[in-house]
Amino acid sequence: MLRSIAARIAQALGLILAVMCLNFLLIHITPGDPATVIVGESGAGDPELLDEIRAQYGLDRPFIVQLLSYVGRVATGDLGDSYFFNEPVTSLIAERLWPTVLLVGTALAFAVAAGTMVGVATARRPESPLSHGATVLALVGFSMPVFWTGIMLVILFASTWELLPIQGWHDVSYGEGLLANVLDVGEHLVLPALTLGLIYLAQYSRLSRASMLEVLESDYVRTARAKGLNERRVVYKHALRNAVIPVVTVIGLQFGALLSGALLVETVFNWPGLGRLAFDSILRRDTSVLLGVLMVSSVMVIVANLLTDLLYTIIDPRIRLRERSNV
């Protein structure tokens, strides 16, 4: 058990190393010369200055030396400096990390909780109108482009009904203090998190419905019913635990997609997270920040996958780490 966890962690570290190498490769094949970008900012273009900049940023050294020094630097938490802000990328990202984590976390929690509930409720009455409605909703949720859903929700909730704020995550109108701050951010969080959560709510409800239907037909559930347990207990205590396993699998697999969705949602709502940072960095041609965001997001996915794997062993002790399904 411990050994397999260690192996799993080692594998995660390997993946992180691979992402570092990819990042470096991407820096290298970028058509533009970063030195000219930096010099361009200060409005000059003479070759001496260019050489100086190249030496300063180590751009004149051989490929492999640059790669090794890059990996070494990244490993110690140094993702280079932003060409645009002339600030460490790490501190830029650190500023933006928390809003993204908050957005993704809230959306995921909402989607899992509501999705599982809908899935279970519809699985208990598979032929009811509610059940068919949920199936349709799942299809609709999957087919809507997330940024468009966000815009539609804004039109509905902010323009037509004027209920919720639609931009950023802070208002000056709120007072100081912790509680005011929490309420402020919370109010701003509702629409983005709902937008992002809706797609996954749709998918998780469909998934948990399917797995619940399967579990409810299994022998152990029939046994539980036969020995006279009430239906509520059978469904929520006995069946749910097994029915939720596919949802956990999919959370791990889809975490990257979730982050991608967050990126679009952040752009719609001006949410000051990593997605906005990446987007702005593209406009500024600030490659080091863009690649820093790619690096950090990939690490987040790797960590999320690792956590999912560990979560498996908690939900279902039969699943040893190495026996995990491959599909």
Next chain:
Amino acid sequence: MSDAMGRGEMAAADLPVAPGPVAGDEGGSGGPGQQNAGAVRPGRETLRLFMRNKAAVAGVVMLVGIIFMTVAGPRIYDNDPKDIVAIPLTGPGELEEARLGTDYLGRDVLAGVIGGGTTSLTVAAMAAAMVLVIGISIGALAGYYGGWLDSALMRFTEFFQVLPALLFAMVLVALFEPSMWTISFAIGVVAWPGIARITRAEFLRLRNLEFVRAARAVGATDWRIIRKVVFPNALPPLIVSATLIMGTAILFEAGLAFLGLGDPNTTSWGLMIGLNRGNFLTAWWSVTFPGLAIFFTVLSFSLIGDGLQDAYNPKLRGR
């Protein structure tokens, strides 16, 4: 993942000793379709099941309608989506020349909805083709040969799976010039791991079944077995995924275009939404209709995919 290797090696070690079918095969998806082509035609049976599924047929009708609109629309409706035809931000129904209203520059929204489909569908088709080529090649090699090749290829696949797809596609498009080719390429590069995994799982399931062993016994080469024996039987889940991949690719293209990373020289639904983002509170029509176009296109592929899944796999109907 350590399990990938473990499983691959285990299955390879099983080969000479255990002659039974691979565990987990319940003939769930498709079964050996080629084998009994004479008696019952599985293809025709699948088609019959598919046609009885109202939602799936609705999806086909929707898709045919969208393709017709995209191909024939510009010929019937002659406003150019890039031309300024009327006063900016006029609502739908107010003007003869722009039935769905105009955007912030006075361009016809209806013309954009009709003309934008070409980019979305072309990019999605090219990207899906790329996804299938990469995914099936890698999955087939990994699943058929197993062993070290399997574990190496699966490591490679895992690596691509941890990259947040849209962000990686953004990086690729941002680093190179955005054009239909780069965008299709970027989507293709980020979206193949799912297909690779499905293909691998199918090949793992099929490669030790009796008819494959029989083909091997009569001396067919690996290449021939992969192509003519295993692959046709692995098709059903792949056809379903290919349909769904089209939907995903359309969403991807729309997302990139929305962020301004699309081909700047073509009209596309995502680009329209992105450009009109600043005005959506005053001109809801300029973002709503292109979004509906994306939604119905993706929905049609989802419905068809679901219908195919049910038709190939009647046991799972309605789940």
